[in-house]
Each structure stands twice: as structure tokens, then as C-alpha cells.
Amino acid sequence: MLTERQRLILTAIVDDYISSAEPVGSRSISKRGDVGYSPATIRNEMADLEELGFLEQPHTSAGRIPSHKGYRYYVDHLVRLDDLSKEEVHRLKSMFAEKITAMEQVVQHTASTLAQLTNYTSIALGPGMFDTTLRHFQLLPLTEDTAVAIIVTNTGHVENKTVAIPPGISTSELDKVVNLLNTKLTGVPLIKLRSQLYKEIGDEMNKYVSHAQEMILLVETVLSGDEAHREVYLSGTTNMLNQPEFKDVDRIKTIWELLEETPALIKVIGSPGGEGQGTGIQVRIGQENTHAAISNCSLITATYSVHGQNLGTIGLLGPTRMEYAKVINLMQQVSQQLAVFMERYHK
Amino acid sequence: MLTERQRLILTAIVDDYISSAEPVGSRSISKRGDVGYSPATIRNEMADLEELGFLEQPHTSAGRIPSHKGYRYYVDHLVRLDDLSKEEVHRLKSMFAEKITAMEQVVQHTASTLAQLTNYTSIALGPGMFDTTLRHFQLLPLTEDTAVAIIVTNTGHVENKTVAIPPGISTSELDKVVNLLNTKLTGVPLIKLRSQLYKEIGDEMNKYVSHAQEMILLVETVLSGDEAHREVYLSGTTNMLNQPEFKDVDRIKTIWELLEETPALIKVIGSPGGEGQGTGIQVRIGQENTHAAISNCSLITATYSVHGQNLGTIGLLGPTRMEYAKVINLMQQVSQQLAVFMERYHK
DNA sequence: GTTAGCACTCGACAACGATGAGTGCTAACG
DNA sequence: CGTTAGCACTCATCGTTGTCGAGTGCTAAC
Numbered sequence: 001m002l003t004e005r006q007r008l009i010l011t012a013i014v015d016d017y018i019s020s021a022e023p024v025g026s027r028s029i030s031k032r033g034d035v036g037y038s039p040a041t042i043r044n045e046m047a048d049l050e051e052l053g054f055l056e057q058p059h060t061s062a063g064r065i066p067s068h069k070g071y072r073y074y075v076d077h078l079v080r081l082d083d084l085s086k087e088e089v090h091r092l093k094s095m096f097a098e099k100i101t102a103m104e105q106v107v108q109h110t111a112s113t114l115a116q117l118t119n120y121t122s123i124a125l126g127p128g129m130f131d132t133t134l135r136h137f138q139l140l141p142l143t144e145d146t147a148v149a150i151i152v153t154n155t156g157h158v159e160n161k162t163v164a165i166p167p168g169i170s171t172s173e174l175d176k177v178v179n180l181l182n183t184k185l186t187g188v189p190l191i192k193l194r195s196q197l198y199k200e201i202g203d204e205m206n207k208y209v210s211h212a213q214e215m216i217l218l219v220e221t222v223l224s225g226d227e228a229h230r231e232v233y234l235s236g237t238t239n240m241l242n243q244p245e246f247k248d249v250d251r252i253k254t255i256w257e258l259l260e261e262t263p264a265l266i267k268v269i270g271s272p273g274g275e276g277q278g279t280g281i282q283v284r285i286g287q288e289n290t291h292a293a294i295s296n297c298s299l300i301t302a303t304y305s306v307h308g309q310n311l312g313t314i315g316l317l318g319p320t321r322m323e324y325a326k327v328i329n330l331m332q333q334v335s336q337q338l339a340v341f342m343e344r345y346h347k
Numbered sequence: 348m349l350t351e352r353q354r355l356i357l358t359a360i361v362d363d364y365i366s367s368a369e370p371v372g373s374r375s376i377s378k379r380g381d382v383g384y385s386p387a388t389i390r391n392e393m394a395d396l397e398e399l400g401f402l403e404q405p406h407t408s409a410g411r412i413p414s415h416k417g418y419r420y421y422v423d424h425l426v427r428l429d430d431l432s433k434e435e436v437h438r439l440k441s442m443f444a445e446k447i448t449a450m451e452q453v454v455q456h457t458a459s460t461l462a463q464l465t466n467y468t469s470i471a472l473g474p475g476m477f478d479t480t481l482r483h484f485q486l487l488p489l490t491e492d493t494a495v496a497i498i499v500t501n502t503g504h505v506e507n508k509t510v511a512i513p514p515g516i517s518t519s520e521l522d523k524v525v526n527l528l529n530t531k532l533t534g535v536p537l538i539k540l541r542s543q544l545y546k547e548i549g550d551e552m553n554k555y556v557s558h559a560q561e562m563i564l565l566v567e568t569v570l571s572g573d574e575a576h577r578e579v580y581l582s583g584t585t586n587m588l589n590q591p592e593f594k595d596v597d598r599i600k601t602i603w604e605l606l607e608e609t610p611a612l613i614k615v616i617g618s619p620g621g622e623g624q625g626t627g628i629q630v631r632i633g634q635e636n637t638h639a640a641i642s643n644c645s646l647i648t649a650t651y652s653v654h655g656q657n658l659g660t661i662g663l664l665g666p667t668r669m670e671y672a673k674v675i676n677l678m679q680q681v682s683q684q685l686a687v688f689m690e691r692y693h694k
Numbered sequence: 695g696t697t698a699g700c701a702c703t704c705g706a707c708a709a710c711g712a713t714g715a716g717t718g719c720t721a722a723c724g
Numbered sequence: 725c726g727t728t729a730g731c732a733c734t735c736a737t738c739g740t741t742g743t744c745g746a747g748t749g750c751t752a753a754c
Contacts, residue, residue, distance in 0.1 A: 023747090025746065025747050025748085026747075026748080027746085027747075037696080037697090038696070038697050038698080039697090039747090039748095040696075040697055040698070040699095040749095041695090041696060041697070043747085043748065043749075044696095044749095046748090047748090047749080057748090058705095059703085059704065059705070060702090060703050060704060060747090060748070060749095061702080061703045061704050061705080061746070061747050061748050061749095062703095062704080062705075062746080062747070062748090063746085063747065063748090102495070102508065102509030103509075105509070135487060135489070136487050138485070140482060140483050140499055142482070142501065142502075142503050146503070148449070148499055148503045148505060150497060150499070150505060152487055152495055152497070152507075154489065155489075156489050156493070156495045156509045158495060158497060158505065158507035160499075160505035161449065162449030162450075162452070162503045237603070237607065238600055238603045238604050238607060241596055241599065241600045241603070242600075246596070247596050248596075249588055249593070249594050249596065249599070252588065252596070252599070253585055253588045256584070256585045256588070257585050260584065260585060370715095370716090372715065372716050372717085373716075373717080374715080374716075384727080384728090385727070385728050385729080386716090386717095386728090386729095387718095387727075387728050387729070387730095388726085388727060388728070390716090390717065390718075391718095391727090393717090394717090394718080404717090405736095406734090406735065406736070407716090407717070407718095407733095407734055407735065408715075408716050408717050408718095408733080408734045408735050408736080409715080409716065409717090409734095409735075409736075410715080410716065410717090695754105696753105696754080697752100697753085697754075698751105698752090698753080698754090699750100699751090699752085699753095700749105700750090700751090700752105701748105701749095701750090701751105702747105702748085702749085702750100703746105703747085703748075703749100704745105704746095704747095704748105705744105705745095705746095706743105706744085706745090706746105707742105707743085707744085708741100708742090708743085708744100709740100709741085709742085709743100710739105710740080710741080710742105711738105711739095711740085711741105712737105712738090712739090712740100713736105713737085713738085713739100714735100714736095714737090715734105715735095715736095715737105716733105716734085716735095717732105717733080717734075717735105718731105718732095718733085718734100719730105719731090719732090719733100720729105720730090720731090720732105721728100721729090721730085721731105722727105722728085722729080722730095723726105723727080723728075723729090724725105724726095724727085724728100
């Protein structure tokens with residue numbers, strides 16, 4: 001599709017623009033060592049590349065900048081994953097070397113390290129509840145009419161909620177209910193908890209406990225909210241402000257509002273998009289993103305999973321002019337390490 | 348100190364500047380109904396007020412803006428707390444009317460409502476651990492070598508951590524330890540947990556359990572981190588971007604970095620500052636704030652407490668040009684409501 | 695096929711002047 | 725004597741103009 005020379009020049013332009021953030025002219029490309037042609041020749045090729053849709057001109061007599069199509073081609077065919085620095089490798093590995101590591105903490109920590117290494121904003125979507133099962137349920141009275149309910153999943157995730165106790169229920173009755181729930185519901189996938197609750201438990205509870213209706217309602221309030229509730233960790237949000245493309249307050253505002261709105265964010269990071277190089281790494285460039293607020297951003301995501309079951313996602317958000325080589329490489333490393341960790345953890 | 352007319356004019360200027368964000372001239376003050384003097388007279392008074400340090404002039408032939416001293420005087424002596432709108436009162440009250448309410452959720456919810464009502468950024472410092480005591484301790488094995496440890500306090504706060512189990516310890520031994528801890532440590536203030544752990548438990552544990560040393564270390568890792576660890580909730584961070592004084596990206600960046608850094612933020616919001624009107628409400632104007640990043644912001648904080656014991660703080664951060672009347676009023680309401688709630692909750 | 699040369703385009707930037715809001719001062723008024 | 729009208733002066737803002745230079749597209753020569 002493209003000649004070797006065109007690919008060379010396109011690579012040079014994208015690389016240049018990524019590091020300078022300014023339209024790149026034929027002269028500056030020619031001056032670089034790696035393209036041995038005169039500015040005039042390069043100009044001709046640039047004109048062709050523009051006609052093909054790989055480059056854009058902000059205005060006549062400015063240099064060229066890569067278009068979406070240009071970035072996409074660059075990511076799919078041109079980008080060369082150069083080696084990570086020793087420090088980067090070290091920091092990534094050391095993260096997984098720590099002994100005491102809860103799944104969520106690892107994800108969170110990974111995201112934060114990524115943000116520091118790249119100077120972009122990282123978004124981590126915590127492990128979902130898909131294949132997690134109930135490990136333990138507990139109800140601890142606090143005052144006469146309130147109690148704190150605790151749910152622990154087999155992944156070590158702890159969810160808690162303060163609830164009101166219907167009046168007229170004794171402590172022993174509460175204990176009975178909790179015992180019943182634990183024996184009957186332990187091992188049940190969280191998403192099936194509610195249906196199971198009605199199917200199996202309702203009858204038995206009526207036998208043992210008065211106020212059965214209230215109790216079921218109580219348990220329901222505890223379980224509700226868990227399904228849609230997934231933790232989102234942000235890190236390095238201020239990094240965005242260093243990028244010249246975000247010197248405009250309005251643009252920041254729209255992006256920030258997106259970042260603050262968890263449900264929308266989950267949708268953005270979770271929806272499928274263009275494939276990048278390597279396994280499980282997705283690269284979404286500019287308008288490929290579903291949300292308008294980040295239509296001039298690129299989002300690179302890696303999913304982590306156990307036994308082929310997708311658990312969550314880690315993403316890096318930056319301007320379309322992103323250091324793809326470095327970021328893709330980092331994400332691949334992270335993805336691998338996470339896979340190993342999860343496998344070991346889930347055993 | 349100031350004549351009645353000077354106070355009137357100062358009030359008018361501050362009010363005007365708060366709503367317009369632009370230097371206010373003598374003419375515009377004269378035009379308002381509430382000050383019945385000609386621009387010339389007002390100019391004379393303004394000159395005097397400037398000399399006294401209450402006003403500043405950005406440059407010659409611009410209007411005046413209030414200085415720190417001006418704001419301070421305004422807050423201390425001039426501001427008139429006009430009534431809150433029905434909607435505001437309603438939203439505040441309804442927040443505390445919900446039946447199922449954990450302490451932390453209430454604080455969080457309050458902060459978020461405040462941010463919405465005021466269009467400023469709210470910062471809530473969750474309940475500290477000062478007078479909270481251990482309610483329950485639990486250790487749930489997840490895999491062969493990991494377990495999730497759960498601590499519940501008498502306030503309903505739940506803290507959890509995944510820990511590694513030293514190899515060679517049986518489940519029954521774990522149970523023994525947990526039981527021992529619960530019987531011995533329940534009711535002990537969290538801050539004293541560690542010392543108590545050594546004093547009372549060490550000996551007994553040696554009797555019952557082998558691997559006592561490892562177990563103590565394990566329990567210690569769970570308890571560590573809790574003391575300094577206080578939740579900070581932010582809400583309405585993007586509101587800041589609406590203010591004209593923050594159209595500059597650099598300024599946003601420094602503030603945002605402060606907001607992201609929890610320890611610094613705790614220090615800022617926790618340190619004592621100038622008193623405002625009413626009980627427990629503090630108003631820190633501009634440089635009165637300890638942190639340079641918010642030296643042109645005002646921070647209004649209200650503390651909530653039980654039995655005179657200070658538990659936490661809720662603050663509103665905005666430009667020095669803040670709607671003090673509204674915000675102080677809101678904060679007073681919130682402070683009162685919170686006090687009532689806490690009293691009822693802590694009973 | 696590649697390159698040098700040249701006219702042309704267009705944003706960035708500085709200089710300039712007009713505009714208008716606001717002041718400070720002085721003199722007049724009740 | 726306090727208050728006000730009038731007036732000259734200041735200074736930021738904004739639109740205009742002109743220069744500068746980076747970069748292009750085209751043509752002709754190598």
C-alpha cells in the first residue's frame with residue numbers, strides 16, 4: 001500500500017510530532033539522520049501522504065501532523081517497540097514481587113506506577129464480580145438499631161454497609177439468619193445471589209425466624225449495589241496538564257468531568273475498540289473512543305484475566321500524540337505480569 | 348474603626364466583586380440602590396479604604412478589589428447571612444433523614460451536596476480513629492497462604508487487608524488467635540491497640556499457639572497503616588474550573604496536585620485558622636492558608652464532633668472571592684445537622 | 695528520479711492608535 | 725463643611741497594520 005520510503009517518512013513525522021507537539025516540516029525531517037532525502041523530495045512524499053489521508057495540514061504553509069489514519073497505521077505497522085529502560089523494568093517487576101498483595105491493591109498500584117512512568121493518566125477498572133463467589137457473610141450489631149454488614153468474596157474483596165435493623169429482632173435471630181446465609185450461600189456467584197436468596201432461602205428462613213420478610217429485605221439492601229459497583233482508580237490526573245494540547249481550560253473540564261463520572265468512565269474503558277500489537281492490548285485513537293470528551297485523546301488498555309475470564313482493565317489516557325512505542329511496550333509487560341500474578345493468586 | 352458609611356461602601360464593593368469578579372468602580376457602586384452617594388464621594392471613601400489597607404487597585408485607573416484585610420473585615424463584621432433558599436434547606440435536611448446511614452457515608456454525601464449547592468470544591472475529612480474502639484477482628488483464609496483480615500470499629504468503619512499467612516500454621520491455630528484477640532482487644536481504642544497487643548496478648552499467645560512471633564507480626568501488619576490512614580473525600584473538583592480566576596492552567600495544576608496528595612491535604616484542612624462567625628466554622632482567607640498552592644483561595648471548614656471530641660472536618664474550597672454569606676450559612680446548617688446526627692448515632 | 699530555486703501563503707508577533715472605564719483633583723453648591 | 729459636578733489624566737483592552745519566517749508547491753535543471 002505504501003512504499004518503503006513513504007513508510008520511513010511517515011514514521012519520522014509521527015515520531016517527530018510525538019516528541020515536539022508541533023507541525024513538522026520537510027526541512028526538519030531531512031535534517032534528521034535517518035531519512036537521507038532533501039526537503040523537496042520529502043515534500044513530494046508528504047503531499048502524497050496527505051492525499052492518502054495519513055497526514056493533515058493545520059493550515060497552508062504549516063508543517064504536517066499525523067491524522068487519525070496516520071496514527072492508526074503507525075501503531076499497526078510502523079511502531080518499533082524499543083527496549084524499556086532498566087529502571088522501568090525494575091519498577092514493574094518489583095511491584096509484583098511484594099509478598100503481601102491483595103488483588104485490588106496490585107491493580108491499583110500498577111496503575112499508579114504506570115502513570116508515573118509515562119506521565120499520562122492511568123485508569124484502572126478493578127476486578128469485576130463476574131466469577132467471584134461469596135466467601136463469607138457477617139452482620140455485626142453496632143447500636144440497638146444499626147449493624148454493619150460485611151461481605152467477603154473468594155477474591156478477598158470486602159464490601160461493607162451500615163444497615164438499619166428492623167425493630168423487634170433479637171440478636172439470636174440475627175445470628176440464625178447469618179448462619180443460614182453462610183451455609184446456604186457460600187460459594188454462590190455474587191451475580192446469582194439475589195435469585196438464590198429467594199429460591200433456596202426464603203422457605204427455610206420462614207421456618208426458623210420470625211420477621212422473615214424484613215430480614216430478606218435487609219439482606220437484599222446489603223447485596224444491592226454490588227453488581228454495578230466496580231471500583232475505578234485514577235492516577236496521575238494532573239499529568240494531563242503538562243501536555244500542551246491541554247493548555248485550554250475548557251478541554252480539561254470536559255475530560256475531567258468524564259473522569260469524575262464513574263459509570264461513564266467504565267463504559268469508555270470497557271467498550272471494545274481497535275486492536276493494537278500483542279495480546280489483549282487495545283489502542284483507541286481519537287474518535288475511535290466512544291466518548292466525545294476524549295475524541296482527541298488516545299486510550300491504551302490492557303485487560304487482565306484468569307482462566308480466560310476477563311476480570312478488569314487498566315488503561316492509559318493521553319493525547320493522540322502519545323508515545324505509543326513506550327506505552328504499548330509497558331502495557332504488554334504489565335499485562336503479562338498481571339496474568340502471572342492472577343494465575344498464582346487464583347490458583 | 349470604620350465609619351458607618353465606609354462599612355456600607357466596603358460591603359457594597361465586596362458584594363459586587365464577589366458576583367462580578369471584576370474590579371469595581373465608584374460609578375457602579377453609586378448606581379446600586381443601597382448606597383445613595385455620588386461617584387465622587389464614593390471615590391473619596393475608596394481612597395481612604397485603600398489607604399487603610401482594605402482595598403487594592405490592580406493598576407491605576409482600574410476599579411478596586413478587596414484585599415485580604417478587606418475580606419477578613421467583611422467576614423468578621425459585615426457579612427449578612429441571608430436566608431437559605433427552600434431548596435437548599437430541603438436538600439440538606441433530606442440528607443440526614445435517610446434511614447440507613449453509616450457515618451462515613453453521611454459525611455461523604457454531605458460533602459458532595461455542599462459542592463453541588465455552592466459550585467465550589469468540597470473536601471471532607473472522614474472520622475478519625477481517636478476515640479474509636481475495636482469492635483471485631485476477623486481472619487478469613489482465602490487460599491492456602493493468604494487470608495483477608497477485617498477490622499470493624501465501634502463506629503461501623505470497616506478496614507480490610509489481604510495478608511500472607513506464615514506457612515505451617517493450622518486453621519485451628521488461626522481461630523484460636525482470632526478468638527483470643529477478640530476477647531482481649533474488643534473495646535480497646537484503636538490507637539492503643541499496638542501497645543496493648545504486646546502488653547496483654549504476647550504472653551497468652553505463647554501458651555496457646557506455636558508460631559506466636561509470626562502471628563503477632565501478622566496482626567501487626569494488619570493494624571499498621573490504620574492510624575495515619577484517614578479517608579479524604581473530594582467532590583466537585585471540576586467546579587473550580589468555572590471560576591474565572593482559574594482559567595490559567597498552571598494555577599489549576601498546583602491546586603490539583605495538592606488535592607491529589609492526601610497527607611498534605613489533611614494538614615491543610617486540619618490546621619487551625621481564623622475564626623468565622625458561629626460555632627466551629629473557620630474561615631481561612633488567602634494567605635491565611637498554610638499551603639502556598641491555595642494562597643488565593645478561601646477555605647471554609649466546619650468540624651463535626653461527638654461529646655466535644657473532634658471527629659473530622661468538612662471544608663469548601665473556592666476563590667477568595669467567595670460567596671461568604673451563602674457558604675457560611677450553609678456550613679452552619681451542616682455543622683448543626685451533623686452534630687445532631689452524630690449524637691444520635693453515637694448515643 | 696532527485697534536487698535546487700523561487701514565489702507564495704499564512705500564522706505569530708510587535709507596534710500603533712482608538713476606546714472607554716475609572717481615578718484624582720479642584721471648584722462650586724447647599 | 726460635607727457633597728457633588730466637571731475635567732484632565734491613566735491605563736488596560738482591542739482591532740489594525742506591517743514585518744518576519746517557517747513552510748509549501750511548482751518548475752526547471754541535474
